[in-house]
Amino acid sequence: MHVVRIFSGTIGAVLHDRIVNPKTATVKSKAVGVYTVRRTRQGKFILPPARPWAIDRIEGNGPMTLIISEPQTRKLIDMPAAVKLVEQIFRARAAGKTRNVPRRRLKGSQKQLNMMAAWSAESDLICLRSYAAGANIITLFDGGKGGAKGGIAAIVNMGFLSSLRTGAASGVAAKYLAPASSKVLGVIGPGWQATFQVEAIAETCDIEQVVVWGRTPKRRNDFIKQMSKIVKADWKEVDTIDEVESVSDILVVSTDSSTPVATGNSLKNNVLVASIGANSTVKHEVSQNLIRRMDYIVVDDVAAAKADSGDLVEACQTSIGRWEDIVPLEKVIAEGVPQPRPKRIFFQSNGIADEDLAVGKYVVDQAKRKKIKLKIVTEI
Helix, strand or coil, X not given: CEEEEEEECCCCCCCEEEEECCCEEEEEXXXXXXXXXXXXXXXXXXXXXXXXXXXXXXXXXXXXXXXXXXXXXXXXXXXXXHHHHHHHXXXXXXXXCEEXXXXXXXXXXXXXXXXXXXXXXXXXXXXXXXXXXXXXXXXXXXXXHHHCCCCEXXXXXXXXXXXXXXXXXXXXXXXXXXXCCCCEEEEECCCHHHHHHHHHHHHHCCCCEEEEECCCHHHHXXXXXXXXXXXXXXXXXXXXXXXXXXXXCEEEECCCCCCCCECCCCCCCCEXXXXXXXXXXXXXXXXXXXXXXXXXXXXXXXXXXXXXXXXXXXXXXXXXXXXXXXXXXXXXXXXXXXXXXXXXXXXXXXXXXXXXXXXXXXXXXXXXXHCCCCEEECCC
């Protein structure tokens, strides 16, 4: 015996519940009329052709899998929600309620597959993040709590969400690590990732001015034109690294550089530097001099930093820093910043999969709540 639950095109109220025999059944519904659900030899249940209804769950065949596209993710979450979710997942991590596998890489002939994974005790979902070239997804697996049969709950495009959660992590870091009354945010590298950085930090800090340095005036101008519509502040472009370093209370370095860009020569005495671009050992966006000048170094995940932070790996290899002195952000959130408060603080963000899990689960939940039309499959 199998339970077939029929939905009308979206994830919404059940139109009909019916026990059906192993082969066929006639289903009556005031909403859609009378039709037959047929079971194949392979165990699949098939609806009539051209019927816009989806099977939610067939007992014995496993749960449905939702597929959520990038345009849909943009409609289901915003930065304030992402900041809240990422802070919550850091607290869960501090309490030992998540598990993470840092990024791993597999090289092909031309492209590279990147993979990382996480599990949350609260949701009992296992998240596999994988991306190569332009393809970027998470797969959410049921962890099996309460006798659940497991299976794939959802596949979610992460093109937008990965940048959103990276920005949110910096916003959370700024909330706890930025100097008191920080007003000036500096940006080195006004690209796609920096848009999320600025929005997130403006969400957690009372930013009055944003100062931007980029390699070309056009890129600076385009960035300011775009972001001034989102973040209300005094926007200013500068021509040198020293100019942006000298005025910033919070400095975001967001580049794809293989050689250091931020020198640290002109930093204020009280400053937070957030580096988010150097996510492999061959990338370097801040100088060793800048790291040497820091009083306190925080990372989103120590294991990820050891594997992926080119700048910190070099610093620890040359005895400028020591891994045992580098602090995970969840410890700061749970226990607070040490006192007396360090003046110059460096935050390195490399990305970890429980952040992907946090925003991905939220998007899935919102899709269900708002009854968004989604692609749904019962077997993969």
